[in-house]
Amino acid sequence: MQRIIFHIDVNNAFLSWTAVYLLKHGYKQDIRKIPSVIGGDEKSRHGIVLAKSPIAKKYGIVTAETLYSARNKCKSLQVFPPNYTFYKEQSEKLMNYLSRYTPTIEQYSIDECFLDLTGTTLLYGNDYVKLAHKIKDEIKENFGFTVNVGIGENKLCAKMASDFEKPDKVHTLYMNEIETKLWPLKVGDLFMLGKSSAKKLNELGIYTIKDLKDTDINILRKYFKSGADYFKEASLGIDYSKVEPRSSKNKCISISRTLPYDVSKKEELLKILFSETEEVSYTLRSQKLYAKTIAVTYRNNLFKNYSHQITMNNATNVTEEIYKQVKNIFEKSWKEDPIRNIGVRLADLKSVSEKQLTLFSEDDIKVDDKVEKVMDSIIKKYGKGSVIRASKKEESYKIKK
DNA sequence: TCTGGGGTCCTAGGACCC
DNA sequence: TCTGGGGTCCTAGGACCC
Numbered sequence: 001m002q003r004i005i006f007h008i009d010v011n012n013a014f015l016s017w018t019a020v021y022l023l024k025h026g027y028k029q030d031i032r033k034i035p036s037v038i039g040g041d042e043k044s045r046h047g048i049v050l051a052k053s054p055i056a057k058k059y060g061i062v063t064a065e066t067l068y069s070a071r072n073k074c075k076s077l078q079v080f081p082p083n084y085t086f087y088k089e090q091s092e093k094l095m096n097y098l099s100r101y102t103p104t105i106e107q108y109s110i111d112e113c114f115l116d117l118t119g120t121t122l123l124y125g126n127d128y129v130k131l132a133h134k135i136k137d138e139i140k141e142n143f144g145f146t147v148n149v150g151i152g153e154n155k156l157c158a159k160m161a162s163d164f165e166k167p168d169k170v171h172t173l174y175m176n177e178i179e180t181k182l183w184p185l186k187v188g189d190l191f192m193l194g195k196s197s198a199k200k201l202n203e204l205g206i207y208t209i210k211d212l213k214d215t216d217i218n219i220l221r222k223y224f225k226s227g228a229d230y231f232k233e234a235s236l237g238i239d240y241s242k243v244e245p246r247s248s249k250n251k252c253i254s255i256s257r258t259l260p261y262d263v264s265k266k267e268e269l270l271k272i273l274f275s276e277t278e279e280v281s282y283t284l285r286s287q288k289l290y291a292k293t294i295a296v297t298y299r300n301n302l303f304k305n306y307s308h309q310i311t312m313n314n315a316t317n318v319t320e321e322i323y324k325q326v327k328n329i330f331e332k333s334w335k336e337d338p339i340r341n342i343g344v345r346l347a348d349l350k351s352v353s354e355k356q357l358t359l360f361s362e363d364d365i366k367v368d369d370k371v372e373k374v375m376d377s378i379i380k381k382y383g384k385g386s387v388i389r390a391s392k393k394e395e396s397y398k399i400k401k
Numbered sequence: 402t403c404t405g406g407g408g409t410c411c412t413a414g415g416a417c418c419c
Numbered sequence: 420t421c422t423g424g425g426g427t428c429c430t431a432g433g434a435c436c437c
Contacts, residue, residue, distance in 0.1 A: 048403090065404080195434085252408070257406085309430065311428085
Protein backbone atom coordinates (compact mmCIF):
# COMPACT_ATOMS: atom_id res chain seq x y z
CA MET A 1 0.00 0.00 0.00
CA GLN A 2 1.18 3.49 -0.76
CA ARG A 3 2.25 5.30 2.35
CA ILE A 4 1.57 8.95 3.12
CA ILE A 5 4.13 10.66 5.31
CA PHE A 6 4.19 14.28 6.44
CA HIS A 7 7.34 16.00 7.64
CA ILE A 8 6.70 19.12 9.68
CA ASP A 9 9.48 21.58 10.31
CA VAL A 10 9.28 24.85 12.24
CA ASN A 11 10.65 27.70 10.11
CA ASN A 12 13.79 29.16 11.73
CA ALA A 13 12.66 27.56 14.95
CA PHE A 14 14.78 29.33 17.57
CA LEU A 15 14.32 32.68 15.90
CA SER A 16 10.57 32.28 15.37
CA TRP A 17 10.04 31.12 18.93
CA THR A 18 12.07 34.03 20.26
CA ALA A 19 9.99 36.38 18.10
CA VAL A 20 6.79 34.92 19.57
CA TYR A 21 8.22 35.27 23.08
CA LEU A 22 9.29 38.88 22.56
CA LEU A 23 5.97 39.92 21.03
CA LYS A 24 4.14 38.29 23.90
CA HIS A 25 6.23 40.31 26.33
CA GLY A 26 5.58 43.64 24.71
CA TYR A 27 8.50 43.89 22.30
CA LYS A 28 7.33 46.09 19.44
CA GLN A 29 9.31 44.59 16.58
CA ASP A 30 8.86 41.20 14.92
CA ILE A 31 12.47 40.03 14.69
CA ARG A 32 11.54 37.64 11.88
CA LYS A 33 11.16 40.68 9.63
CA ILE A 34 14.57 42.25 10.23
CA PRO A 35 18.14 41.04 9.73
CA SER A 36 18.52 39.11 12.98
CA VAL A 37 20.00 35.96 14.46
CA ILE A 38 19.87 33.97 17.66
CA GLY A 39 23.40 33.68 18.96
CA GLY A 40 25.31 32.59 22.02
CA ASP A 41 27.33 34.79 24.33
CA GLU A 42 30.62 35.76 22.72
CA LYS A 43 32.32 36.68 25.97
CA SER A 44 32.02 33.12 27.18
CA ARG A 45 33.05 31.85 23.73
CA HIS A 46 29.61 30.70 22.63
CA GLY A 47 29.51 33.17 19.79
CA ILE A 48 27.91 31.30 16.92
CA VAL A 49 24.70 31.69 14.93
CA LEU A 50 22.01 29.29 16.18
CA ALA A 51 19.22 30.52 13.89
CA LYS A 52 18.75 33.30 11.37
CA SER A 53 15.91 35.37 9.94
CA PRO A 54 15.16 35.12 6.21
CA ILE A 55 16.66 38.57 5.70
CA ALA A 56 19.83 37.61 7.54
CA LYS A 57 19.98 34.58 5.25
CA LYS A 58 19.88 36.87 2.24
CA TYR A 59 23.09 38.45 3.51
CA GLY A 60 24.69 35.02 3.27
CA ILE A 61 24.63 34.32 6.97
CA VAL A 62 24.58 30.60 7.75
CA THR A 63 23.85 28.60 10.88
CA ALA A 64 26.87 27.81 13.09
CA GLU A 65 29.09 30.54 11.71
CA THR A 66 30.65 32.97 14.16
CA LEU A 67 28.71 36.06 15.12
CA TYR A 68 31.83 38.00 14.23
CA SER A 69 31.67 36.77 10.67
CA ALA A 70 27.88 37.21 10.54
CA ARG A 71 28.25 40.88 11.53
CA ASN A 72 30.79 41.35 8.82
CA LYS A 73 28.21 40.19 6.31
CA CYS A 74 25.52 42.50 7.69
CA LYS A 75 26.43 45.57 9.71
CA SER A 76 22.91 46.16 11.01
CA LEU A 77 22.49 42.58 12.23
CA GLN A 78 20.64 42.24 15.53
CA VAL A 79 21.62 39.40 17.83
CA PHE A 80 19.28 37.86 20.41
CA PRO A 81 20.17 35.29 23.07
CA PRO A 82 18.57 31.82 23.06
CA ASN A 83 15.85 30.84 25.53
CA TYR A 84 15.96 27.06 25.66
CA THR A 85 13.29 26.67 28.32
CA PHE A 86 10.79 28.48 26.14
CA TYR A 87 11.86 26.49 23.06
CA LYS A 88 11.26 23.22 24.84
CA GLU A 89 7.82 24.37 25.92
CA GLN A 90 6.89 25.39 22.38
CA SER A 91 8.19 22.11 21.02
CA GLU A 92 6.12 20.07 23.45
CA LYS A 93 2.99 22.06 22.70
CA LEU A 94 3.47 21.54 18.99
CA MET A 95 4.04 17.79 19.29
CA ASN A 96 1.01 17.43 21.53
CA TYR A 97 -1.08 19.31 19.05
CA LEU A 98 0.11 17.25 16.09
CA SER A 99 -0.48 13.93 17.79
CA ARG A 100 -4.21 14.52 17.50
CA TYR A 101 -3.85 13.71 13.78
CA THR A 102 -2.17 10.36 14.24
CA PRO A 103 -0.61 8.32 17.00
CA THR A 104 2.18 7.41 14.60
CA ILE A 105 4.32 10.46 15.15
CA GLU A 106 8.09 10.56 15.41
CA GLN A 107 9.78 13.58 16.87
CA TYR A 108 13.02 13.94 14.99
CA SER A 109 14.44 16.97 16.76
CA ILE A 110 13.25 19.85 18.89
CA ASP A 111 11.49 21.44 15.90
CA GLU A 112 10.77 18.59 13.48
CA CYS A 113 8.62 15.52 13.28
CA PHE A 114 7.19 12.90 10.95
CA LEU A 115 3.52 11.90 10.84
CA ASP A 116 2.41 8.67 9.21
CA LEU A 117 -1.03 9.35 7.73
CA THR A 118 -1.27 6.14 5.73
CA GLY A 119 -4.82 4.81 5.71
CA THR A 120 -6.49 7.93 7.07
CA THR A 121 -8.58 8.80 4.01
CA LEU A 122 -11.81 8.00 5.83
CA LEU A 123 -10.86 10.50 8.49
CA TYR A 124 -9.31 13.30 6.46
CA GLY A 125 -10.18 12.59 2.84
CA ASN A 126 -7.58 12.03 0.15
CA ASP A 127 -6.53 15.60 -0.54
CA TYR A 128 -3.34 15.57 1.47
CA VAL A 129 -2.18 18.96 0.28
CA LYS A 130 -5.37 20.43 1.62
CA LEU A 131 -4.88 18.64 4.92
CA ALA A 132 -1.29 19.88 5.11
CA HIS A 133 -2.46 23.46 4.58
CA LYS A 134 -5.03 23.02 7.30
CA ILE A 135 -2.42 21.80 9.77
CA LYS A 136 0.04 24.52 8.79
CA ASP A 137 -2.56 27.29 9.12
CA GLU A 138 -3.86 26.00 12.43
CA ILE A 139 -0.35 26.08 13.85
CA LYS A 140 0.16 29.63 12.66
CA GLU A 141 -3.11 30.72 14.20
CA ASN A 142 -2.77 28.90 17.51
CA PHE A 143 0.94 29.28 18.17
CA GLY A 144 2.03 32.33 16.21
CA PHE A 145 4.84 30.67 14.26
CA THR A 146 4.98 29.09 10.83
CA VAL A 147 5.98 25.64 9.64
CA ASN A 148 6.74 23.89 6.39
CA VAL A 149 4.97 20.65 5.60
CA GLY A 150 6.55 18.12 3.26
CA ILE A 151 4.46 15.28 1.84
CA GLY A 152 5.94 12.09 0.45
CA GLU A 153 5.51 8.36 0.19
CA ASN A 154 8.34 7.85 2.65
CA LYS A 155 10.25 9.78 5.29
CA LEU A 156 13.11 10.76 3.04
CA CYS A 157 10.84 12.32 0.41
CA ALA A 158 8.71 14.07 3.03
CA LYS A 159 11.83 15.46 4.63
CA MET A 160 13.32 16.64 1.33
CA ALA A 161 9.97 18.21 0.37
CA SER A 162 9.61 20.25 3.53
CA ASP A 163 12.99 21.75 2.76
CA PHE A 164 12.10 23.04 -0.72
CA GLU A 165 10.90 26.60 -0.32
CA LYS A 166 10.41 28.37 2.99
CA PRO A 167 8.68 29.68 5.00
CA ASP A 168 5.03 28.80 5.56
CA LYS A 169 4.78 26.38 2.62
CA VAL A 170 3.45 22.94 1.71
CA HIS A 171 5.36 20.82 -0.81
CA THR A 172 5.00 17.31 -2.18
CA LEU A 173 7.66 14.94 -3.39
CA TYR A 174 5.83 11.92 -4.75
CA MET A 175 7.66 9.17 -6.61
CA ASN A 176 6.48 10.54 -9.95
CA GLU A 177 8.04 13.90 -9.08
CA ILE A 178 11.52 12.59 -8.28
CA GLU A 179 12.86 13.40 -11.71
CA THR A 180 11.74 17.01 -11.76
CA LYS A 181 12.04 17.94 -8.07
CA LEU A 182 14.84 15.80 -6.64
CA TRP A 183 17.31 15.04 -9.40
CA PRO A 184 18.21 18.65 -10.27
CA LEU A 185 19.36 19.36 -6.69
CA LYS A 186 23.01 19.37 -5.64
CA VAL A 187 24.28 16.19 -4.00
CA GLY A 188 24.88 18.10 -0.76
CA ASP A 189 21.14 18.79 -0.55
CA LEU A 190 20.42 15.11 -0.11
CA PHE A 191 19.53 14.24 3.46
CA MET A 192 22.44 12.63 5.35
CA LEU A 193 24.91 13.55 2.65
CA GLY A 194 27.11 16.09 4.35
CA LYS A 195 29.97 18.34 3.48
CA SER A 196 32.75 15.82 3.37
CA SER A 197 30.86 13.32 1.21
CA ALA A 198 29.70 16.12 -1.09
CA LYS A 199 33.28 17.23 -1.51
CA LYS A 200 34.41 13.71 -2.39
CA LEU A 201 31.56 13.31 -4.87
CA ASN A 202 32.36 16.61 -6.53
CA GLU A 203 35.93 15.49 -6.95
CA LEU A 204 34.57 12.46 -8.78
CA GLY A 205 32.62 14.77 -11.08
CA ILE A 206 29.29 14.06 -9.40
CA TYR A 207 27.44 17.29 -8.70
CA THR A 208 23.69 16.72 -8.86
CA ILE A 209 21.48 14.05 -7.39
CA LYS A 210 20.85 12.97 -10.97
CA ASP A 211 24.61 12.48 -11.42
CA LEU A 212 24.57 10.45 -8.26
CA LYS A 213 21.77 8.11 -9.33
CA ASP A 214 23.53 7.63 -12.69
CA THR A 215 26.82 6.60 -11.04
CA ASP A 216 27.77 2.93 -10.95
CA ILE A 217 27.22 1.52 -7.46
CA ASN A 218 30.62 -0.17 -7.50
CA ILE A 219 32.37 3.14 -8.01
CA LEU A 220 30.42 4.61 -5.09
CA ARG A 221 31.22 1.60 -2.90
CA LYS A 222 34.90 2.07 -3.57
CA TYR A 223 34.79 5.50 -1.98
CA PHE A 224 31.94 5.33 0.51
CA LYS A 225 31.70 1.76 1.78
CA SER A 226 28.27 1.22 3.31
CA GLY A 227 27.28 4.83 2.62
CA ALA A 228 27.20 4.02 -1.11
CA ASP A 229 24.01 1.99 -0.94
CA TYR A 230 22.26 4.65 1.08
CA PHE A 231 23.30 7.37 -1.40
CA LYS A 232 22.11 5.34 -4.34
CA GLU A 233 18.72 4.52 -2.86
CA ALA A 234 18.24 8.04 -1.56
CA SER A 235 19.01 9.51 -4.98
CA LEU A 236 16.13 7.41 -6.33
CA GLY A 237 13.82 8.57 -3.55
CA ILE A 238 13.79 5.13 -1.94
CA ASP A 239 13.47 4.79 1.83
CA TYR A 240 11.81 1.95 3.70
CA SER A 241 12.31 3.22 7.24
CA LYS A 242 9.25 3.47 9.41
CA VAL A 243 7.83 6.40 11.34
CA GLU A 244 8.63 5.23 14.82
CA PRO A 245 7.68 7.01 18.00
CA ARG A 246 11.13 7.68 19.45
CA SER A 247 10.99 5.00 22.14
CA SER A 248 12.15 7.98 24.23
CA LYS A 249 15.03 5.80 25.28
CA ASN A 250 18.25 7.59 24.61
CA LYS A 251 21.31 5.64 23.60
CA CYS A 252 23.46 8.03 25.58
CA ILE A 253 23.30 10.95 27.97
CA SER A 254 25.98 13.59 27.70
CA ILE A 255 27.01 17.02 28.84
CA SER A 256 29.82 19.15 27.53
CA ARG A 257 30.85 22.72 28.13
CA THR A 258 32.99 25.17 26.28
CA LEU A 259 34.91 26.97 28.98
CA PRO A 260 35.08 30.78 29.08
CA TYR A 261 38.86 30.48 28.77
CA ASP A 262 41.33 27.65 28.16
CA VAL A 263 42.10 25.69 31.31
CA SER A 264 45.36 23.86 31.99
CA LYS A 265 45.05 23.24 35.71
CA LYS A 266 44.12 19.70 36.54
CA GLU A 267 42.22 20.55 39.72
CA GLU A 268 40.09 23.02 37.84
CA LEU A 269 39.29 20.55 35.09
CA LEU A 270 38.45 17.86 37.64
CA LYS A 271 36.05 20.21 39.39
CA ILE A 272 34.27 20.82 36.12
CA LEU A 273 34.17 17.10 35.41
CA PHE A 274 32.74 16.48 38.85
CA SER A 275 29.91 18.93 38.41
CA GLU A 276 29.20 17.55 34.94
CA THR A 277 29.18 14.04 36.38
CA GLU A 278 26.64 15.13 38.96
CA GLU A 279 24.37 16.57 36.28
CA VAL A 280 24.60 13.69 33.90
CA SER A 281 24.12 11.04 36.57
CA TYR A 282 21.14 12.95 37.95
CA THR A 283 19.58 12.78 34.48
CA LEU A 284 20.45 9.10 34.34
CA ARG A 285 18.71 8.39 37.63
CA SER A 286 15.69 10.51 36.77
CA GLN A 287 15.20 8.25 33.74
CA LYS A 288 15.64 5.19 35.94
CA LEU A 289 18.64 4.07 33.93
CA TYR A 290 22.10 2.71 34.63
CA ALA A 291 25.19 3.22 32.49
CA LYS A 292 27.78 0.64 31.59
CA THR A 293 30.04 2.87 29.52
CA ILE A 294 31.51 6.11 30.81
CA ALA A 295 33.35 8.50 28.54
CA VAL A 296 35.23 11.74 28.92
CA THR A 297 35.42 13.99 25.88
CA TYR A 298 37.47 17.11 25.49
CA ARG A 299 38.79 19.58 22.96
CA ASN A 300 42.05 21.43 23.30
CA ASN A 301 42.95 25.01 22.36
CA LEU A 302 43.86 23.84 18.83
CA PHE A 303 40.41 22.27 18.38
CA LYS A 304 41.70 18.75 18.50
CA ASN A 305 39.03 16.44 19.92
CA TYR A 306 39.65 13.53 22.22
CA SER A 307 37.33 10.90 23.57
CA HIS A 308 38.26 8.19 26.02
CA GLN A 309 35.93 5.68 27.53
CA ILE A 310 35.66 2.65 29.70
CA THR A 311 33.09 -0.12 29.72
CA MET A 312 32.47 -1.48 33.18
CA ASN A 313 31.44 -4.96 34.14
CA ASN A 314 28.42 -3.58 35.93
CA ALA A 315 26.12 -0.72 35.08
CA THR A 316 25.80 2.00 37.70
CA ASN A 317 23.97 5.25 38.37
CA VAL A 318 25.89 6.33 41.46
CA THR A 319 27.60 9.69 41.07
CA GLU A 320 30.62 8.75 43.15
CA GLU A 321 31.25 5.58 41.16
CA ILE A 322 30.85 7.33 37.85
CA TYR A 323 33.14 10.14 38.92
CA LYS A 324 35.80 7.66 40.01
CA GLN A 325 35.92 6.39 36.43
CA VAL A 326 35.73 9.86 34.93
CA LYS A 327 38.67 11.03 37.00
CA ASN A 328 40.66 7.96 36.16
CA ILE A 329 39.98 8.21 32.43
CA PHE A 330 40.90 11.87 32.34
CA GLU A 331 44.07 11.57 34.36
CA LYS A 332 45.29 8.69 32.22
CA SER A 333 44.60 10.29 28.86
CA TRP A 334 45.09 14.04 29.25
CA LYS A 335 48.35 15.31 27.79
CA GLU A 336 48.27 18.53 29.82
CA ASP A 337 47.34 20.64 26.83
CA PRO A 338 45.08 23.67 27.41
CA ILE A 339 41.44 22.57 27.35
CA ARG A 340 38.70 24.55 25.66
CA ASN A 341 35.76 22.17 25.96
CA ILE A 342 35.21 19.23 28.27
CA GLY A 343 32.35 16.81 28.88
CA VAL A 344 31.07 13.52 30.24
CA ARG A 345 29.05 10.96 28.31
CA LEU A 346 27.18 7.95 29.66
CA ALA A 347 26.32 5.18 27.20
CA ASP A 348 25.34 1.54 27.02
CA LEU A 349 22.31 2.41 29.13
CA LYS A 350 20.46 -0.33 30.97
CA SER A 351 17.17 -0.29 32.78
CA VAL A 352 18.40 -2.35 35.69
CA SER A 353 21.62 -2.42 37.58
CA GLU A 354 23.38 -5.68 37.04
CA LYS A 355 25.34 -4.76 40.10
CA GLN A 356 22.24 -5.19 42.19
CA LEU A 357 22.27 -8.83 41.17
CA THR A 358 25.82 -9.44 42.32
CA LEU A 359 27.11 -10.01 45.82
CA PHE A 360 29.77 -7.37 45.62
CA SER A 361 29.58 -4.18 47.69
CA GLU A 362 25.84 -4.30 48.26
CA ASP A 363 26.03 -2.27 51.42
CA ASP A 364 28.03 0.54 49.88
CA ILE A 365 25.51 0.87 47.11
CA LYS A 366 22.62 1.03 49.50
CA VAL A 367 24.17 3.86 51.45
CA ASP A 368 25.08 5.77 48.32
CA ASP A 369 21.64 5.19 46.89
CA LYS A 370 20.05 6.65 49.98
CA VAL A 371 22.16 9.77 49.93
CA GLU A 372 21.53 10.20 46.26
CA LYS A 373 17.80 9.67 46.55
CA VAL A 374 17.57 12.45 49.09
CA MET A 375 19.70 14.77 46.99
CA ASP A 376 17.73 14.01 43.83
CA SER A 377 14.43 14.72 45.50
CA ILE A 378 15.72 18.06 46.71
CA ILE A 379 16.98 18.95 43.25
CA LYS A 380 13.65 17.91 41.76
CA LYS A 381 11.75 20.06 44.20
CA TYR A 382 13.91 23.15 44.45
CA GLY A 383 16.00 23.04 41.30
CA LYS A 384 19.65 22.66 40.45
CA GLY A 385 22.12 24.23 42.83
CA SER A 386 19.81 23.87 45.80
CA VAL A 387 21.96 21.09 47.14
CA ILE A 388 25.69 20.93 46.85
CA ARG A 389 27.92 18.13 47.94
CA ALA A 390 30.39 19.01 50.66
CA SER A 391 33.42 20.04 48.66
CA LYS A 392 35.68 17.79 50.68
CA LYS A 393 36.39 15.90 47.56
CA GLU A 394 37.72 18.70 45.44
CA GLU A 395 39.67 20.11 48.36
CA SER A 396 41.49 16.85 48.81
CA TYR A 397 42.74 17.02 45.23
CA LYS A 398 44.33 20.33 45.91
CA ILE A 399 46.18 18.90 48.85
CA LYS A 400 47.28 15.77 47.04
CA LYS A 401 48.62 17.41 43.92
C1' DT B 402 34.76 39.23 19.82
C1' DC B 403 36.76 33.18 15.80
C1' DT B 404 34.77 28.42 15.80
C1' DG B 405 27.91 25.50 20.76
C1' DG B 406 25.69 21.41 22.48
C1' DG B 407 23.18 17.09 22.30
C1' DG B 408 22.72 13.27 19.81
C1' DT B 409 23.30 8.65 16.35
C1' DC B 410 25.87 5.72 13.52
C1' DC B 411 29.98 3.78 11.21
C1' DT B 412 34.78 2.10 10.75
C1' DA B 413 39.52 0.64 11.54
C1' DG B 414 42.32 -1.60 14.45
C1' DG B 415 43.66 -4.14 18.62
C1' DA B 416 42.80 -7.76 22.18
C1' DC B 417 41.23 -12.04 22.96
C1' DC B 418 39.23 -16.66 22.22
C1' DC B 419 38.83 -21.08 19.92
C1' DT C 420 62.70 -20.67 7.60
C1' DC C 421 57.30 -19.02 11.14
C1' DT C 422 53.39 -15.97 12.06
C1' DG C 423 45.75 -19.02 9.64
C1' DG C 424 41.20 -17.38 10.35
C1' DG C 425 36.54 -16.52 12.12
C1' DG C 426 34.07 -14.26 15.69
C1' DT C 427 33.30 -10.91 19.34
C1' DC C 428 34.12 -7.07 22.14
C1' DC C 429 36.09 -2.73 22.86
C1' DT C 430 38.09 1.90 21.76
C1' DA C 431 39.10 6.29 19.27
C1' DG C 432 37.86 9.12 15.88
C1' DG C 433 35.00 10.99 12.44
C1' DA C 434 30.64 12.02 9.62
C1' DC C 435 26.34 13.62 10.03
C1' DC C 436 21.95 15.57 11.94
C1' DC C 437 19.33 19.72 14.13
